[in-house]
Amino acid sequence: MTIRRAFADLSVGQVHYAACGDANAPAVLLLHQSPRSWAEYRGVLPLIGAQRRAIAMDTAGFGDSADGGVPASIAQWARVACELLDALRIARADVVGHHTGGVVALELAAAFPERVRSLVLSSTPYTDEAFRHARANRPAIDEVPLSEDGSHLMALWQKRQGFYPPGRPELLEAFVLDALKVGHRVEEGHRAVASYRMEERIGRVTQPALIVRATGDPFAAPHAQELRHHLPQARIVDIEGGMVPLPDQMPEAFARTVLDFLAAPT
Secondary structure (H helix, E strand, C coil): CCCEEEEEEECCEEEEEEEECCCCCCEEEEECCCCCCHHHHCCCHHHHHCCCEEEEECCCCCCCCCCCCCCCCHHHHHHHHHHHHHHCCCCCEEEEEECHHHHHHHHHHHHCHHHEEEEEEECCCCCCHHHHHHHHCCCCCCCCCCCCCCHHHHHHHHHHHCCCCCCCHHHHHHHHHHHHHHHHHCCHHHHHHHHCCHHHCHHHCCCCEEEEEECCCCCCHHHHHHHHHHCCCEEEEEECCCCCCHHHHCHHHHHHHHHHHHHCCC
């Protein structure tokens, strides 16, 4: 199935997205982790696109999307995502988010409830005061100082290597390519997540929800029960062996989990 890529002219400038499937089918918007791009869903798009209109956007300031000079925040990224729905004339969408994308998805559902049919929160952290305090005292996640000999490229690779499956260097390469594209803003997504006051927003989310827990992801797995506590309408599904790059590590399992949820009666 063909993936078609395009740009939409939004308030921040040109925003890039990739789409797959019948334009008349129910829409599924996919939001990526930081500092990735739509390419995180390259293997997922055709699988969801076989049944739905699947759209993976580059968050404002990531991939090939402009940021418009607007300070990075979860609320801003959710607004731009809603603008993309407007531009594509999509009244309502099911929204899938992974890591940072899950936080943006939750804010999209809270801020624009009439636009979100349901939510899939994959490896999504619960960000409250305790989370913000813990993150404030940790070193940068992906930021590495530039070096003349290029050793910073290896340092960037090694920072993530322990959270990626062995024997899959192509997944790390995809991460590094996206991280290099973002450049000095590589930490913006992590900072935006760390400052987001989810505890003040999550109560607004009433849509059906699925919490996807990648069992090999130490950043997200511990948050699943906490999210479930605040989203009583949600259920948790485990993807065994899933790690930080879950959508491009296990696209078939990821897409099947999403489609099964969307097909279930609410």
